[in-house]
Amino acid sequence: MTSAPQAGPEGTPALGEAAATGTGGAPAARAVPEATVARLAVYLRMLGELAEQGTDTVSSDELAAVCGVNSAKLRKDLSYVGSHGIRGVGYEVGPLLHHLESTLGLTHRQSVALVGIGNLGHALAGYGGFGGRGFPVTALFDVDPDLVGIKINGILVDHVRDIPHVCRERDVTIGMIATPAPAAQGACDLLVRAGVSCILNFAPVVLQVPEQVEVRKVDLAVELQILSFHVARRHLAEREGLDAVNGHAVVRS
Amino acid sequence: MTSAPQAGPEGTPALGEAAATGTGGAPAARAVPEATVARLAVYLRMLGELAEQGTDTVSSDELAAVCGVNSAKLRKDLSYVGSHGIRGVGYEVGPLLHHLESTLGLTHRQSVALVGIGNLGHALAGYGGFGGRGFPVTALFDVDPDLVGIKINGILVDHVRDIPHVCRERDVTIGMIATPAPAAQGACDLLVRAGVSCILNFAPVVLQVPEQVEVRKVDLAVELQILSFHVARRHLAEREGLDAVNGHAVVRS
DNA sequence: CGGTGTGAAATAATTCACAGCT
DNA sequence: AGCTGTGAATTATTTCACACCG
Incomplete structure (x- = not known):
């Protein structure tokens, strides 16, 4: 009868601090937020594509754009795993890629x-x-x-x-x-x-x-129901008021 | 070249307020947090199972337990959609189920x-x-x-x-x-x-x-990589310190 | 009583904005 | 000059705790 933490769409509370002892412990990356971990995987994939294309540096702006996040978030995410970007330049694709692979534990085949x-x-x-x-x-x-x-x-x-x-x-x-x-x-x-x-x-x-x-x-059914909620909300908003999403008028294509 | 909001594991910012006008507008449920929407779908499924079993009332504690969340969260989630529980008793399974279906837009087939x-x-x-x-x-x-x-x-x-x-x-x-x-x-x-x-x-x-x-x-690959991260973290924690997850010693089964 | 509904407090995640490096 | 790294501010989400009601 243990309570189930379960992490679906939402994240688990966080990652436990390594130790309460002030002294010991490794210099290891500490407390990477769950939300960040999910995005690291996306960054990694895009870095892979960049590497294939022969790109060898990217700025946080560029990488963020292709990953669909904003650049501040990307930089903060990378900072959690102790990134090593080059100021004024950006990140080296190869090394960063390798670093993320290692962080995500992809060096040993699972x-x-x-x-x-x-x-x-x-x-x-x-x-x-x-x-x-x-x-x-x-x-x-x-x-x-x-x-x-x-x-x-x-x-x-x-x-x-x-x-x-x-x-x-x-x-x-x-x-x-x-x-x-x-x-x-x-x-x-x-x-x-x-x-x-x-x-x-x-x-x-x-x-x-x-x-x-x-x-x-x-959970496929849950995903569809979430979308269904948005369909319903859209209809509702359309019916009455004018402005629906984010205060902007709904644009007809 | 629009920036892509994309909602995967993480939620979209929130839901827009219906209208800025202080007067008009429906008494409709306003600004249901994205995280809540995802859970409503889970509550709905469990209510369905309870209904099949012939249960006709549940307390927030009971429902929360089977849904793997804590009861305060469940009550707050339901309050966002204007729930109608009965104090001292709990929620009526049938009506609540119907209400959630309607909230999630499941009344019209998608x-x-x-x-x-x-x-x-x-x-x-x-x-x-x-x-x-x-x-x-x-x-x-x-x-x-x-x-x-x-x-x-x-x-x-x-x-x-x-x-x-x-x-x-x-x-x-x-x-x-x-x-x-x-x-x-x-x-x-x-x-x-x-x-x-x-x-x-x-x-x-x-x-x-x-x-x-x-x-x-x-994204299946991302899901696996997130798990892989946890495998790696576990190994790391096991190797050096003793206490790994949440400050508790790792228990061997 | 027993259990809901909900303000207020605590925690987590995101965004801002800028100092500082190359 | 350009772009990273990051404290501080903001916003979202979760949890607490308790007034209130059936």
Whole structure:
């Protein structure tokens, strides 16, 4: 009956301070805000594209523009991880890219397990490399006897009951749950038992986990409902007043 | 060359005030925080489950528990939409459920278009009803000649070039983009031209849209990288100090 | 009582604006 | 001259705590 922190759209409170002791501790990057972490991943991707194009320096303004954030935020985000831009010039693409990769823990390949090979799970299994930089899916699980034993993308589907065994063996660090709702908590428990401490949950349930486990939720229905809210609000605003969004008149295309 | 607001994990600034006029205007719910909207959708789902079980009242404590939030937050969230709980008792499941549905604009069925019938798109197309309450996918688009013309789940796949025509005809209000990255902006532009003002983007790009269009992003790679960061942090904390998360010693199961 | 609704306090995230480096 | 790094101000969100009501 632990309370579930769960981090979906919203962030977890923050990141714990390293230690209360005033003396010890590393000089390591401290307390990177959760919101910042999410954006670092975006910066990283764009830096990758710039690198491919052969660009070797960017200003915060330029990088911010392609990432869709404002430059002050970008600079502050980078400052949390102790960035090393060059004043008057900008950031060196290569080194910054490397630094962010390291900050995000992408230097060691993370092994991913996927539980639930239904509609969505199948797509996730075949996603191949997850947009380039590698999160190899190394284990697949389901309960359906028709699925257990087949191979998808070269990976054998094991029975859910083997999660603890197989995950430990393949050193899985991240678990993805794409089961139907009723099966999700069970899958989660098995992953936790296997020592997996980071979980990406696609099932529409709130998972109960011990506090050392980090859960992020991707909930398609919720995303659509949020958009639906905006559709409704727009209609409402359109109907009565004139100015709707941000005090500006709605423009017809 | 508009700056892109884009709302992924993080929220958009807020919701605009309805009107500056002190007098007129409806008694309508004003300025619901974005973070709250996301949670309303979760409350709604859980209320649905409670209703199915035949429960007809819940306290904020109980509902909060199953939704994985704390009860103060839940009460405040509901207060933004002018909730009508009964002091000393709790909330009536049925009426509250209905009220939230209406707030989220779920009373009018929203018609959804999906662009990009690849790996992920295929799964989304076949998702069927999106977790129950209806966001019927009524239009599918791709550029691949092998896909255009086939039916998935009873819906014909049209060519991307027909987006404006078909979307207007079928009164699409929400667009989902599941194309490869390079094609995403083009798909987006076509949807916008078709009058679609809410977009759910699965492609790993930052879409440029006019400001009246609401974009939400679901980025699998980013989600994994966020988790990866936590894996890395955990390792780091484990290696040196003892206390890692929230100042508590890491407990071995 | 028991539980909601909500001001006020605390915390987190964003933006401003400018000193300081190259 | 240009652009980073960052304190300080602002804004958003969460939590507290308690008056008030059924």
